[in-house]
Amino acid sequence: MFMAGAAGAVQAAALVQVSLWDKGASMEMPMGLAYAMPGLDPARATMGIKALPGAVKAGEVTFNVKNDSKDTVHEMIVMYLADPSKPLPYVEAENSVDEDRAGDKGEVSELGPGKSGALTVDLKAGKYLLICNVPGHYGAGMWAEFTVDP
Template sequence: MTLDHSTIKSGEVTFMVHNDAVTENHEMLLVKLKSAEQSVPVIAAKHRIDEKQLKSLGEVSDLKPGKDGQLTATLDPGAYLLLCNIKGHYEAGMHAKLTVTK
């Protein structure tokens, strides 16, 4: 997962999401972290993040290969995480941190 900017200003933001994969669906989940150092709970048996432990601000789900989606959210200053929570994808590195400033 790549971001074109790792730091942005607070306010309304639209995430334009593209699935570069050839054969796999992906998703992009946006969560607010308590701090930039917050660890994210992975359920080892399911190879997924425990979404109940996080504050989700929305997602683009079931994005088919080569398709686009978007998510608009109003972000306050702080630390955020964008991730794919399809089985094994977070563990494979499909996540990126985002810093929102005033």
């Protein structure tokens, strides 16, 4: 949603650069690194998401997403955290987050190595999680916290 300011200028969407990274397909994927897990040790992650900046103002936000992996497909999904103290709903049998129950706000679907994509969404103030939901990736630590300020 574009808003006109006092001087009649149009406010541009906030721009967030997102890197989807991993240490290579030959690295063993540790498990138990999902958001809000007890005893979480993010230093064990062999893949992850980096978002700059990590916080923006509420309104239209554009995520420019690049898969910086050399050999693995990744994606980025924006999840609203209704309760930041709780983990996202996880389907063990599918080794992935239940996107419908988790508050999916939009995504850049599977990107091949070196590929890029973009997503523009209107976000209200609150806490969000950017995740890769390719089976196993989220549980291996492929997520980043993201804040939308009022």
